[in-house]
Amino acid sequence: MxxxxxxxxxxxxxxxxxxxxxxxxxxxxxxxxxxGVFIPIVQATTGAANDVRGxxxxxxxxxxxxxxxxxxxxxxxxxxxxQVRSVEFVSKEAALRRESEQNPDAYKxxxxxxxxxxxxxxxxxxxxxxxxxxTKLAPxxxxxxxxxxxxxxxxxxxxKDDTEKILTATKVVKYTTGLLxxxxxxxSILLISNTVRLSVFxxxxxxxxxxxxxxxxxxIRWPFVLEGILLGAMGAxxxxxxxxxxxxxxxxxxxxxxxxxxxxxxxxxxMLVGVLFLAGVVVSACGSALSLxxxxxx
Amino acid sequence: xxATEHELRLRxxxxxxxxxxxxxxxxxxxxxxxxxxxxxxxxxxxxxxxGLNEASFAVRRxxxxxxxxxxxxxxxTLMRLLIKELEPxxxxxxxxxxxxxxxxxxxxxxYRRNLGxxxxxxxxxxxxxxxxxxxxxxxxxxxxxxxIRSKVPDILRLTGLATKLHHYPDQLSGGEQQRVxxxxxxxxxxxxxxxxxxxxxxxxxxxxxxxQLLYRINRTGTxxxxxxxxxxxxxxxxxxxxxLERGRIIRDExxxxxxxSDVSTAEFGxxxxxxxxxxxxxxxxxxxFDQAFVD
Ligand SMILES: Nc1ncnc2c1ncn2[C@@H]1O[C@H](COP(=O)(O)OP(=O)(O)O)[C@@H](O)[C@H]1O
Ligand SMILES: [Mg+2]
Numbered sequence: 001m002x003x004x005x006x007x008x009x010x011x012x013x014x015x016x017x018x019x020x021x022x023x024x025x026x027x028x029x030x031x032x033x034x035x036g037v038f039i040p041i042v043q044a045t046t047g048a049a050n051d052v053r054g055x056x057x058x059x060x061x062x063x064x065x066x067x068x069x070x071x072x073x074x075x076x077x078x079x080x081x082x083q084v085r086s087v088e089f090v091s092k093e094a095a096l097r098r099e100s101e102q103n104p105d106a107y108k109x110x111x112x113x114x115x116x117x118x119x120x121x122x123x124x125x126x127x128x129x130x131x132x133x134x135t136k137l138a139p140x141x142x143x144x145x146x147x148x149x150x151x152x153x154x155x156x157x158x159x160k161d162d163t164e165k166i167l168t169a170t171k172v173v174k175y176t177t178g179l180l181x182x183x184x185x186x187x188s189i190l191l192i193s194n195t196v197r198l199s200v201f202x203x204x205x206x207x208x209x210x211x212x213x214x215x216x217x218x219x220i221r222w223p224f225v226l227e228g229i230l231l232g233a234m235g236a237x238x239x240x241x242x243x244x245x246x247x248x249x250x251x252x253x254x255x256x257x258x259x260x261x262x263x264x265x266x267x268x269x270x271m272l273v274g275v276l277f278l279a280g281v282v283v284s285a286c287g288s289a290l291s292l293x294x295x296x297x298x
Numbered sequence: 299x300x301a302t303e304h305e306l307r308l309r310x311x312x313x314x315x316x317x318x319x320x321x322x323x324x325x326x327x328x329x330x331x332x333x334x335x336x337x338x339x340x341x342x343x344x345x346x347x348x349g350l351n352e353a354s355f356a357v358r359r360x361x362x363x364x365x366x367x368x369x370x371x372x373x374x375t376l377m378r379l380l381i382k383e384l385e386p387x388x389x390x391x392x393x394x395x396x397x398x399x400x401x402x403x404x405x406x407x408x409y410r411r412n413l414g415x416x417x418x419x420x421x422x423x424x425x426x427x428x429x430x431x432x433x434x435x436x437x438x439x440x441x442x443x444x445x446i447r448s449k450v451p452d453i454l455r456l457t458g459l460a461t462k463l464h465h466y467p468d469q470l471s472g473g474e475q476q477r478v479x480x481x482x483x484x485x486x487x488x489x490x491x492x493x494x495x496x497x498x499x500x501x502x503x504x505x506x507x508x509x510q511l512l513y514r515i516n517r518t519g520t521x522x523x524x525x526x527x528x529x530x531x532x533x534x535x536x537x538x539x540x541x542l543e544r545g546r547i548i549r550d551e552x553x554x555x556x557x558x559s560d561v562s563t564a565e566f567g568x569x570x571x572x573x574x575x576x577x578x579x580x581x582x583x584x585x586x587f588d589q590a591f592v593d
Pocket of ligand 1: 343344345348349367368369370371372373374375376
């Protein structure tokens with residue numbers, strides 16, 4: 001009965017206040033559409049950046065005469081290090097095989113010799129700590145020379161310049177897109193709640209009259225909030241439909257061509273739709289309730 | 299409670315006798331027979347000196363009272379204090395013997411349901427039809443749809459709007475809109491009806507109809523307080539007149555005119571010789587002012 005009243009009131013008011021209702025609906029629609037396009041882009045970009053960062057490695061080259069026992073010992077020490085995510089062993093032979101596949105002519109010249117050392121490929125937990133890890137495994141001595149932390153370590157290398165460049169570039173990309181996303185979300189909330197506030201403001205006299213004939217605050221508020229929910233839901237539905245069209249018509253055919261679009265970290269479409277829908281409804285309902293508060297204090 | 303046609307049948311306003319015994323004006327503390335009682339009520343606005351200045355008076359249940367005075371004399375301030383849209387700076391306001399200053403914020407809507415309010419600018423809800431505007435005053439009380447559907451057309455017929463049920467306010471003349479406002483104010487049969495310049499926006503002919511309607515409502519026992527500029531109307535109806543000037547009450551006259559006049563000794567004697575009127579308003583189950591004070 002009470003819910004029925006709220007629904008009827010909300011529908012009446014949507015029908016009779018078509019212009020402000022449309023403005024609120026349009027602002028929900030537009031912001032959700034922009035967010036819906038932007039969120040996957042941000043995610044794909046950060047995903048790609050993380051991929052690149054994940055490729056930052058530390059190569060620990062062992063002495064030429066390292067025994068399998070040495071290998072096991074060094075490997076165990078590395079695995080135990082809290083900064084290390086994983087360690088991969090590449091034997092002299094495996095290294096030679098791989099290199100000669102990539103560069104057959106150069107390795108033909110070497111004949112049967114194998115100049116490559118046994119290598120432990122270390123993936124650090126956090127790519128930002130790569131350089132610290134290098135110094136720890138091969139500390140610089142007082143005379144400027146470098147000695148391995150373990151006698152079996154011949155040298156430790158990460159392509160220092162490349163690593164630094166990759167780290168800075170990906171960091172910049174991540175922070176910029178993150179900041180943009182944050183700004184966009186704030187702007188969306190402000191836009192929706194302002195539009196809703198305007199449409200409530202346009203009806204403050206109506207609220208005053210309702211109070212004069214003895215309506216309680218709740219009696220006035222709930223139809224307004226329901227109206228906000230309906231507007232948010234309608235705007236969100238339209239936005240979601242449009243996003244679906246964009247996905248099917250534009251993105252899906254391109255996925256095979258662009259690795260970025262197929263990045264695995266991108267939010268699922270269903271999840272995205274759910275988040276956007278909920279955000280639209282909650283923001284516009286809260287916007288209605290909060291804007292109304294001022295006018296209820298009569 | 300059915301307000302039947304015969305209850306509301308219009309009497310000739312000019313032959314209606316003053317219905318107030320001056321001996322009953324003595325102010326008793328919290329007398330529930332007083333529909334309204336003000337005790338030294340003052341209210342100032344930030345920008346001007348006096349909205350209302352030490353106003354004291356009492357209105358008996360069932361009275362019809364005109365509130366007159368120039369623009370800015372404080373009539374609307376008094377009305378807004380009674381509606382509890384404003385709080386007095388000092389003094390107390392009693393309605394039906396209860397101090398409305400004691401009402402908590404949550405109780406105010408329930409208090410207001412016992413008031414009918416009519417304004418110069420009608421204050422109708424623009425997005426509702428005539429029927430729905432009147433129905434809203436019943437909906438706020440939680441009345442069921444069926445009962446509302448039977449009550450609203452009745453009251454609209456009494457106010458002469460039977461054919462306009464489904465019009466929106468902007469499709470009506472000023473006089474018709476004010477009739478809707480009065481229908482809405484009266485549909486709950488409130489014990490007290492406040493009208494702030496109800497004819498201020500209307501031409502003289504239309505005004506007469508509106509004032510007759512208010513008078514008919516008064517005849518059913520509802521106390522009516524009308525703030526007005528309309529000297530003609532006040533002089534014709536010869537009801538009690540309270541005059542304000544710069545927030546002060548400067549005149550309170552039974553059967554008064556718009557302009558100050560001395561009551562002749564003969565007239566006053568005639569008044570006293572009349573039998574004291576029976577209580578205008580029998581205790582009525584619908585009269586639930588007191589319920590507004592219940593927690
Ligand atoms: N909201 C307000 N803010 C400031 N001053 C006001 C306000 N309302 C009324 N006043 C002042 O209070 C005085 C009484 O006004 P009002 O009660 O509206 O008079 P009336 O209804 O008799 O014309 C006037 O001087 C008016 O200027
Ligand atoms: Mg006024």
